[in-house]
Amino acid sequence: MPRYALKIEYDGTPFSGWQRQADQPSVQGAVERALSRLESDVPSIAAAGRTDAGVHALGQVAHCDLRKDWDPFRLAQALNYHLKPDPVSVVACARVGQDFHARFSAHERRYLFRLVSRRAPVTHDRGLVWQVGHPLALAPMQAAARYLLGRHDFTTFRASLCQAASPVKTLDALEISEHPYPGGAEFRFHVRARSFLHNQVRSFVGTLERVGAGAWAPEDVKTALEARNRAACGPVCPPQGLYLAGVGYDPDPFGDG
Known part of the structure; x- marks a missing residue:
């Protein structure tokens, strides 16, 4: 499965934080919902850091594995379309190797x-x-x-x-x-x-x-x-x-x- 790195910015005000929670809105949940509109059964995404409730991001990084070989620019545009109206935006997207991990590869x-x-x-x-x-x-x-x-x-x-x-x-x-x-x-x-x-x-x-x-x-x-x-x-x-x-x-x- 091709792996993609996403650079994400968000206003953390309406969210309980990055991490997905069953009964609270989260940034991870918003991004994963947008991904599910593109491909069903998308695995959970991983991020460089789990920001707390009310914390914002200018350059959060997450990675995801998809079945389709997406053009990175088109993937970012499609995700931004499905993220509306949440205050979350994919500002950059890149194809990466399977050895890339948003959290563990960060220095x-x-x-x-x-x-x-x-x-x-x-x-x-x-x-x-x-x-x-x-x-x-x-x-x-x-x-x-x-x-x-x-x-x-x-x-x-x-x-x-x-x-x-x-x-x-x-x-x-x-x-x-x-x-x-x-x-x-x-x-x-x-x-x-x-x-x-x-x-x-x-x-x-x-x-x-x-x-x-x-x-x-x-x-x-x-x-x-x-x-x-x-x-x-x-x-x-x-x-x-x-x-x-x-x-x-x-x-x-x-x-x-």
Whole structure:
């Protein structure tokens, strides 16, 4: 059976997350329903990561096996037709070998978190950002983020229900930038690693927001990390501002470099 890689973007607001659930809407369920309109008895698809309820994606990757030898462009167009009106879109499709696996072939995952600081409620970005009503300082957050880089035991920033075998992970990048936003400012957190613990990125951002607000010193993040205790973590921020921005493969099936 030919195998295809799909690059998928979605607004996670109406979904219970990526993973298919019997009684809740899911992104996986939406994509599999669209596939079933093209071929019956399509096997379950596999994805690079299982995003939580309310989390979005700019570059989720999944793979599927189909009986027909589809032209990748036509397959993407057919899926997008059948995905309507769900806020899910296949932005790229590629034929791949049987050794390609969306999850196990990935060598990195990239996340974006959008945090808006302003008093007035957001309108156009409602449900797409985390908003706080107080100002934030960029430099202290950047200083605190440096303590998290590298290989650590991230128990402090791991959800209690996380099913990962080990809390030890390597964080390759955590870059924070400030951008103009009407009536306030937007802070973008770009995070990159081979893999992540459950709620790790949201735990990072919620803790770093406390630093930007002046409630924590940058050095407090180092202390929290070294505590290896979930109770030492700052607040876990809501999912609305989190995006799975991309997944890295070598070679990249979509030719993105």
